[in-house]
Amino acid sequence: MTLEAQPFDFCMDVGHTALVIIDMQRDFIEPGGFGASLGNDVSLLSAIVPACQAVLAVWRVAGGLVVHTREAHRIDLSDCPPAKRNRGRPSLRIGDVGPMGRVLVAGEPGNQIIPELAPLVGEIVIDKPGKGAFYATPLHELLAQRHVTHLIFMGVTTEVCVQTTMREANDRGYDALLLTDCTESYFPQFKAATVEMVHAQGGIVGWTAPSAVLLAALQRQAA
Numbered sequence: 037m038t039l040e041a042q043p044f045d046f047c048m049d050v051g052h053t054a055l056v057i058i059d060m061q062r063d064f065i066e067p068g069g070f071g072a073s074l075g076n077d078v079s080l081l082s083a084i085v086p087a088c089q090a091v092l093a094v095w096r097v098a099g100g101l102v103v104h105t106r107e108a109h110r111i112d113l114s115d116c117p118p119a120k121r122n123r124g125r126p127s128l129r130i131g132d133v134g135p136m137g138r139v140l141v142a143g144e145p146g147n148q149i150i151p152e153l154a155p156l157v158g159e160i161v162i163d164k165p166g167k168g169a170f171y172a173t174p175l176h177e178l179l180a181q182r183h184v185t186h187l188i189f190m191g192v193t194t195e196v197c198v199q200t201t202m203r204e205a206n207d208r209g210y211d212a213l214l215l216t217d218c219t220e221s222y223f224p225q226f227k228a229a230t231v232e233m234v235h236a237q238g239g240i241v242g243w244t245a246p247s248a249v250l251l252a253a254l255q256r257q258a259a
């Protein structure tokens with residue numbers, strides 16, 4: 037199918053494309069989590085949840101591969117560099133006990149994906165120690181095994197984990213599309229700048245489009 041995107045059409049087929057949902061975790065989206073502890077207004081991020089739900093529902097019906105990621109460290113923090121833990125002197129450090137359990141530690145309540153976008157059995161869930169979902173994870177191998185060549189991105193935050201992962205994907209040879217109304221930042225100007233820098237220079241990192249374009253194409257295909 038062909039999607040009208042920036043900087044030009046994005047051509048893909050569902051069988052070789054994964055929907056990658058980055059870090060839609062309670063720690064980033066709900067009050068009292070890690071995002072809030074960094075001084076961020078988390079209400080900005082929850083606004084994209086309905087649009088993400090709509091895409092996920094239609095993508096599942098189309099039979100597309102779904103990948104969820106979580107920024108999650110091992111319980112002994114052996115995969116958390118001290119530089120990451122200590123940066124910025126936050127009131128809550130990674131591994132400290134906060135209102136939703138240990139911050140960014142696998143298995144803790146705050147580390148879970150929000151219920152509205154909870155993974156289904158059989159969907160890929162990647163726990164990642166970095167901002168990019170390819171660093172120190174099996175993601176590339178899992179996608180290669182399934183002959184995935186194209187990625188569609190949603191999630192948070194646009195300029196941190198989403199952009200880092202798109203750049204990693206670009207260097208690994210994937211064509212990637214960012215759904216502009218399904219990603220958000222604590223800083224609206226950073227989201228806007230990221231969307232522009234992804235599709236600038238002839239798609240130097242990838243493509244961008246509103247989710248309505250994908251939904252319409254999937255509905256046309258189903259008809």
Ligand code: TIU
Pocket residue numbers: 058059064074107192193194196197198222
């Ligand atoms: N998932 C993700 O983007 N992690 C962050 O820490 N983002 C911030 O913007 N802080």
